[in-house]
Amino acid sequence: MKEENVLLTKSYSFGVRIIRLYQFLSDEKRDYVIGKQILRSGTSIGSNAEEAVGAQSKRDFMAKLWISYKEARESHYWLRLLRDTDYLTPNLATSLLNDCEELLKIIGSILKTMRGQGDTSSSDS
Numbered sequence: 001m002k003e004e005n006v007l008l009t010k011s012y013s014f015g016v017r018i019i020r021l022y023q024f025l026s027d028e029k030r031d032y033v034i035g036k037q038i039l040r041s042g043t044s045i046g047s048n049a050e051e052a053v054g055a056q057s058k059r060d061f062m063a064k065l066w067i068s069y070k071e072a073r074e075s076h077y078w079l080r081l082l083r084d085t086d087y088l089t090p091n092l093a094t095s096l097l098n099d100c101e102e103l104l105k106i107i108g109s110i111l112k113t114m115r116g117q118g119d120t121s122s123s124d125s
Contacts, residue, residue, distance in 0.1 A: 007106050008053065011046030011068070014099050018042030018075070021088075021096065029087055034078060041074040045103060062114055069107045076100045 018039060025035035045068050052064035079100060083093035 005053065007049050007103075007110070008046065010099070010106065011049045011103055014103060015043045015046045017096060017099065025082075025087065031087065034082065034087070038075060038078040038082070041071045041078060042100075044068070044071040045075065045107075049107075058114070062111070065107055065111055065114075069104065069111060072100055072104045072107060076104065 021042075022035045022039040025031045025038075029035075048064045048068035048071060052061050052068065055061035055064060076097065079088075079093060079096050082088045083090070083097070088096070
């Protein structure tokens with residue numbers, strides 16, 4: 001039996017939540033600009049993680065994971081902005097931010113491990 005990939009599972013679930021958030025922002029709040037931003041960055045986390053799994057090399061794997069990490073950072077920004085402008089209830093914002101932070105920790109840990117294995121092609125952040 002194939003072992004579950006935690007990053008793929010959690011990033012997919014987060015993507016589903018982000019799509020539902022976009023629907024809420026579009027339908028209930030009549031916001032389309034920020035909604036599209038969070039939709040793009042929030043769903044990109046998982047799509048780049050999926051691409052990393054199919055990477056052709058370690059360098060390709062790292063590049064896709066770095067993109068995934070940066071998209072998670074961007075999503076974190078948009079979620080904080082939505083929270084602080086009262087587009088989201090505190091409970092919803094906290095839940096989404098916690099999920100996003102968990103993804104950042106997972107991706108960051110993978111990147112740190114990979115860098116520790118001798119990859120010098122990426123810069124330290």
